[in-house]
Amino acid sequence: MEHIAQSRFGEGVAELERAYEILPHPAVLYNIGRAWRDAGELEKSLEAFRRYLATDPEDRAEIEAAISNLEARIADSKATPAEPPDKPDEGPSGEGGAAPTPVPKEAPPDDRGPDLAEGEKGLYEETVVTASRRAQSPLDSPNSTTIVTRQDIRLSGITRIPELLRRVAGMDVMQITGGDANVSMRGLNSRLSNKLLVQVDGRTVKNEVLGSTFWESLSIDVDQIERIEVVRGPGSSLYGADAFAGVVNIITVPPGEGGVGFRAGGGDGPQGYGSVWASQRDGDFAYRASAGYTRYPRWTREVAPGRVDLQIADIDQDLGSQNARVDGRVTYRVDSDKQLLIGGGFSRTDLEIYGIGPFNDYYVQLDNSDVTAGFDTSWLNIRTSYILLQARASQNHDYVGHTLYETDPTQHKLIANVSLNHTFEWPSGLQQALLGGVNYQLKNIDWNYLVEEPPIEHHVGIFLQDALSFAEHYSVVLSGRLDYVPFLQTVVPSGRASFLVRPGETKRQLIRASVGTAFRSPTFLESYLDIPIQLSLQGLEVESSTARPDDPDFQLGAENILAAELGYVNQLSDDFQMEIAAYYHRINDFIVLADVRQLSLSNLGAGGTTFDPETGRFNVGFGGWENQCSIDHVFGGEVGGRYYGVEGLDIFANYAINYGLQELPEGCVVPKDQKTSHHKINVGTQLRTSFGLEGEISFHYQTSQVWGEQVATLDGIQLQLFDLPDYHLLNGRIGFAFLEQKRAHVAVTVYNALADVFGDPPQQHPFGSRVGRRFMGFLGYRL
Numbered sequence: 001m002e003h004i005a006q007s008r009f010g011e012g013v014a015e016l017e018r019a020y021e022i023l024p025h026p027a028v029l030y031n032i033g034r035a036w037r038d039a040g041e042l043e044k045s046l047e048a049f050r051r052y053l054a055t056d057p058e059d060r061a062e063i064e065a066a067i068s069n070l071e072a073r074i075a076d077s078k079a080t081p082a083e084p085p086d087k088p089d090e091g092p093s094g095e096g097g098a099a100p101t102p103v104p105k106e107a108p109p110d111d112r113g114p115d116l117a118e119g120e121k122g123l124y125e126e127t128v129v130t131a132s133r134r135a136q137s138p139l140d141s142p143n144s145t146t147i148v149t150r151q152d153i154r155l156s157g158i159t160r161i162p163e164l165l166r167r168v169a170g171m172d173v174m175q176i177t178g179g180d181a182n183v184s185m186r187g188l189n190s191r192l193s194n195k196l197l198v199q200v201d202g203r204t205v206k207n208e209v210l211g212s213t214f215w216e217s218l219s220i221d222v223d224q225i226e227r228i229e230v231v232r233g234p235g236s237s238l239y240g241a242d243a244f245a246g247v248v249n250i251i252t253v254p255p256g257e258g259g260v261g262f263r264a265g266g267g268d269g270p271q272g273y274g275s276v277w278a279s280q281r282d283g284d285f286a287y288r289a290s291a292g293y294t295r296y297p298r299w300t301r302e303v304a305p306g307r308v309d310l311q312i313a314d315i316d317q318d319l320g321s322q323n324a325r326v327d328g329r330v331t332y333r334v335d336s337d338k339q340l341l342i343g344g345g346f347s348r349t350d351l352e353i354y355g356i357g358p359f360n361d362y363y364v365q366l367d368n369s370d371v372t373a374g375f376d377t378s379w380l381n382i383r384t385s386y387i388l389l390q391a392r393a394s395q396n397h398d399y400v401g402h403t404l405y406e407t408d409p410t411q412h413k414l415i416a417n418v419s420l421n422h423t424f425e426w427p428s429g430l431q432q433a434l435l436g437g438v439n440y441q442l443k444n445i446d447w448n449y450l451v452e453e454p455p456i457e458h459h460v461g462i463f464l465q466d467a468l469s470f471a472e473h474y475s476v477v478l479s480g481r482l483d484y485v486p487f488l489q490t491v492v493p494s495g496r497a498s499f500l501v502r503p504g505e506t507k508r509q510l511i512r513a514s515v516g517t518a519f520r521s522p523t524f525l526e527s528y529l530d531i532p533i534q535l536s537l538q539g540l541e542v543e544s545s546t547a548r549p550d551d552p553d554f555q556l557g558a559e560n561i562l563a564a565e566l567g568y569v570n571q572l573s574d575d576f577q578m579e580i581a582a583y584y585h586r587i588n589d590f591i592v593l594a595d596v597r598q599l600s601l602s603n604l605g606a607g608g609t610t611f612d613p614e615t616g617r618f619n620v621g622f623g624g625w626e627n628q629c630s631i632d633h634v635f636g637g638e639v640g641g642r643y644y645g646v647e648g649l650d651i652f653a654n655y656a657i658n659y660g661l662q663e664l665p666e667g668c669v670v671p672k673d674q675k676t677s678h679h680k681i682n683v684g685t686q687l688r689t690s691f692g693l694e695g696e697i698s699f700h701y702q703t704s705q706v707w708g709e710q711v712a713t714l715d716g717i718q719l720q721l722f723d724l725p726d727y728h729l730l731n732g733r734i735g736f737a738f739l740e741q742k743r744a745h746v747a748v749t750v751y752n753a754l755a756d757v758f759g760d761p762p763q764q765h766p767f768g769s770r771v772g773r774r775f776m777g778f779l780g781y782r783l
Contacts, residue, residue: 003015004034004038007038009035009038009039009041013032014741016028016032020032024150024226025126026127029048029049029051029052030052030057032048033046042077045070046074047281049063049066049067049070050336053067053337055127064337126138128141128147128229129229130145130199130229130231130247131143131145131247132435132465132467133238133435133437138510139502139507139508139510139571140467140500140510141512142467142479142498142500142512142514143232143233143246143498143514143565144512144565144581145229145230146169146230146579146640147229148167148227148228148230149227150226151686152686153222153228155687155688155696156696156731156733157731157747158222158749158751159221159222159294159776160215160216160296161218161225161228161250162182162183163181163731163751165183165230165248166682166729167652167684167698168185168654169579169654169655169656169680169682170186170581170656170680171184171185172185172187172189172193173764174193174765174768176354176764176765176767176768176769177352177361178296178297178769179216179321179351179353180320180352180354181216183198183215183248184196185230186245186636186658187585187636187658188676190675191354191355191765192354192355192356193213194210194211194242194520194523195244196245196246196247197235197242197243197246197247197248198247198248198250199247199249200218200220200250200252201249201250201251201252203372203383203415204242206242207411209389209391209524210356210525214353214364216296216321218250219326219327219345219346219347219370220290220325221273221275221290221325223275223277224252224253224275224290225251226251226252226253227251228248228250228251229247229251230248231246231249233245233246233514233516233565234496235247235496236483236494236517236518236519237463237494237496237516237518238463238481238496240439240481240483240494241459241483241485241519241521242520243518244518244520245561252329254286254288254331255281255286255329255331256279256281256286256288257281258279260278260279260782261781261783262274262276262781262782263779263780264779265777266776266777267775267776267777268775269296270295270297271295271296271297272293272294272295273292273776275290275292276291276292277289277291284332284334285330285332285333286331286332286333287330287331288328289328290326291325292323293322293323294321295319295322297318298318298320298352299320299761299770300770301317302317302361302396303317303396307397309399309400311397312396312397313404315363315396316350319350321351323348324349325346325347325348326346326347327344328344328345329341329342339375339377340373340374340375341372341373341374341376342373342374343371345368345369346367347366348366349368350364350365351363351364352396354767356525358711360767361395362393362395363393364391365392365393366389367389367390367391368387368389369389371386372384373385379421379422380418380420381419382418383415383416383417384415384417385413385414385415386412387411387412387413387414388410388411388412389409389410389411389413390409390410391409392406392407392408393405393406393408394406401538402534402538403615407447407448407449409445409446410446410447411444412443413441413444415440416440417439417440418438419437419438420436421433421435422434429471430468430469430470431469432466432468433466434464434466436463436464436465438460439459439460439462440458440460440461442456442457444456449525449529449530450524451530451547454527457487458484459483459484459485459486461484463482464480464481465477472507473501473502473507474501475498475499475500476499477498478497480493480494481494481495482494483521485521487521487527488521488522488557492521492558494516494517494518496515497514497515497516498514499512499513499514506572508570508571508572509568509570511567511568512565512568512569514563514564514567516562517561517562517563518563519561520558521558522591526546527546529545529546529625530546532544532617532619539616540617541615542619542621542622543622544622545622545623545624546624548622548624549622550622556591556626557589559587559589559590559627560587560588560589561586562586563584566581567579567581573645575645576641576642576643576644576645577642578641580637580639581637582637583636583637584633584634585634585636586631586633586634587632587634588630588632589627589628590632591625591626592626592627592628593710594625595719596621597621597622597623599620630662630668630670631662632660633662634658634659635658637657638654638655638657639654639655640653641653648687648688648690649685649686650686651684651685652684652685653681653682653684655679655681656679657679658677658678658680671708673706673707673721674705674706675707675708677703677704677705679702680703681699681701682700684697692736692737692745693734693735693736694735694737695734695735695747696733698730698731699730699731700728700730700731701727701729702727702728703726704723704725704726705724706722706723706724707722707724707766708720708721722767724765725762727762727763727764728762729751729752729754729762731752731753732749732750732753733747733748733749735747735778743782743783744780745778746779746780747777748775748778749778751774751775751776752772752773755771756772
């Protein structure tokens, strides 16, 4: 802004564009628009203000008037013969190689209505959209919210999205195999984690087959991500059944931004990473297209070569995951506040995953496709998506004579969302931001692990939220939702109430108290399971199904959570910010694998049989799912901060604590396990220099865990407890950016640098691989 104040507009805009790349914020677009306008570059100014208007700012009316003013001036200039332009000054370039400074052009007197008020947008605070489904400051968020910025992504060198999320306080990230990562938060850790809603640009990406997220199967990679918003705490009041623990929204670079470029890397294992993208704007039309490939090896082979007692799937035994992907998105601006969008993506992914219960070391190949269309205005948002997932899967190995459970599930999902928002004052002195909408999802699964003809499910949800601001420093956010769940054949309500106080004259602090409820409905696997499970003793099986032949009145229910949170955010300093949160969860009706119920004489007397002609095995019992009888009480907290008082140097740290206890009603027996660590710590530092050297060092530590897992034994399928020791991870990246405007860069990364320095490499799950050290090198260039 100092450059711009001295009429060095090109240098000033170049610095602002770099700032926007590090942390996108509407204030930067506003200042770019003003700078180009003052420089006489009216078309560039118009483009910047249109980008600013798309963020739905509070001064929308003023910006719309300014855009109309600029459009009229541009039309006049095109109708008048242009004079030869003044030659721009060849002044010194700013950091990063700024563009030459244009000489301001004399603009004729203008009487076409109001223009911009003098001044700049000074406060550079972050903006989030996920917590309330609309753009707002984190200081107005009704839930604890953390942003993983583009700077975090670039300087860390991490290419796996789950590992980026590990730096967020309270997150549970568990790398089981070379391709299988499970992510949850605040103690709700599990294999095939299904209690966290994951979105890409507001589009749900979980698979309905298992209810989990296959992170490596996305059609975008980290080079297409602008930021990741993490909302901690139940979100069913706005998002429905899947937002049990919280919401992760991966927000991609908008079409028209990001330019053209590529990045390629390789490392030991072997590892491979490649990404190429092009994003351009031509007037009201903008597009972004990308393609890429990723390969990660297994940490260890599950099967040694030459085993004659095993049958082994015909796959690469050294492969953890690989992903080939393409993605394209297009937007067309109808006018200043209306925009059409359409896009789609495809990925083919090979994964080594761990299933549920006795299903371990599974190979899955996924073809994941999506098509999305939408229409946005200042008060209306419409989105519809169709998602097709086709898979081929089997166990990686088993003893000769045992089945590999080969299967090929197919998922069809149609999603439609309509939301409306309106801001008004009523009664006098009470500001209200009203948001409401309808959500519809069609889900159709074809899978031989389910009942013969699973139904097509039609899910409908309606929600309403009102954010009321009064007496300048106080806000109340009330939200509620009703969801019809076909399997349960009932409507499930969810609600949230938050009270926010922003004390002080600057209002750069927040005290937040909230309470809310959420639920998780059974997945297709949990709703319609019907599969015979082969036991270790040859010729015997357990019939595992949701419906119980031995108990016709049994009905599986939804999981439920009641959550309360008290938080404090401090952004008083321009050099430091911090957040503290304490929470309580009351959780009941966890959906778990039921203990095997042995076949009885009464079952046989009721017409049951012990022989299955399809498998040629004898049934000796029943399995399936049940709602756990215990009530879990979880207490925890998080504290984190970031210091950036030295130009080019950031230091960040956070700590999370989590303790739980079980309430056991009479007759309820549940083994006591602990699937999350009591304590987790993240510490790191980031460096950026004017001559191009940059990098990051980060350290993660978490304490021990105890896991209860079902295993197949000679006595049947039994629950056993497994101790998991504490572990740490040290990651680092060093890079150098060079050429004009730092367009090219090289970098070297190391993951888990201390893998075997203080003992064996760590395990993040009792059945998982030992996670070793990995090195990668990268080369990138952008136009």
